[in-house]
Amino acid sequence: MRERVSAILFLVILAFVAVFCWQVFNKLFIQTNTQFFNSAVAAFFGAFLAFLFIRVGEFFKSYSDRINKGHNALIKVEHLLNSLLDELDGNVYVIETFEGLYDKSVKNQQQSRVFVWANRLTPVKILDDLLIDLLNIDLINELFMLNVRLRKLNDTIETINGAYKESKDLLISKTIDPENYKENLSRIHESLLNVKKFFLASITETLQALSAIRVLAKNQPLIGYLIKRLPSYKYGRTFKAKRENELKILIQELNQIKKDGKSRIDTILEGDKSGK
DSSP: OHHHHHHHHHHHHHHHHHHHHHHHHIIIIIOSOHHHHHHHHHHHHHHHHHHHHHHHHHHHHHHHHHHHHHHHHHHHHHHHHHHHHHHHHHHHHHHHHHHHHHHHHTSOTTOOOOOOOOOOOOOOOOOHHHHTTOOOHHHHHHHHHHHHHHHHHHHHHHHHHHHHHHHHHHHHTTSSOHHHHHHHHHHHHHHHHHHHHHHHHHHHHHHHHHHHHHHHHTSOOOHHHHHHSOOOSSOOSSHHHHHHHHHHHHHHHHHHHHHHHHHHHHHHHHHHHHHO
8 A cells, every 4th residue: 555655656746847847848949839838738737636636536445445344353353252252261161160070089089980071172263364354563463472372272172172082982982990091080180270271361361352452443434534544553652541441341341241140040040949
């Protein structure tokens, strides 16, 4: 886009230089047909201004389309990060259920039975396709690093799921005894505790990115505003304070959603008990 603007400006300067040189040449060597010269100059300037207005219109249309595309990408990434938060939190919950079963079964030396874990970790979403449409360089870099960590997290999830499935299949087929199965569970439990830390860290990073997107998305691409001011490619001086405030609001909303959800579950369970 900048190359096109530079080319247009170069043409404008070149055109005025050409007109100036022609006027000098005309006054020095011709000066014979003033009416023809005036008509030629008027025709040239008319064509030149028409060309200039067309190019300027194309530039602002392309600029407006790019801004709208960037804003739409912000909204899409916001929805994706909300889904990502749900997936990360769901995996943390799955790990915590495993911890409860593990504490009751494996750590209790008097417990002779072993448990079979029915759940599995779910791979989380990645952000590849949407980053290219964003405009803010700081946000792109932030989401890129988050995306790298999510890829590594998915690789770890696949490894843990595969390791447990293999151990479970060997137990069911009686290829290994319960004691060996417990040893495998112990190693899987340790891996789950480690990956849980990365899930929690990813939740924090996702909340940070989501609060940043919510701040940026409030600057809607109004044409009159865009003509007067270029879009923000950097966060700016007041951005940090706005982001922290938005993060606090976001955490309060999430806590309220969790509280309402727990209240709804308790109400349903109490209703079932009273019905029985």
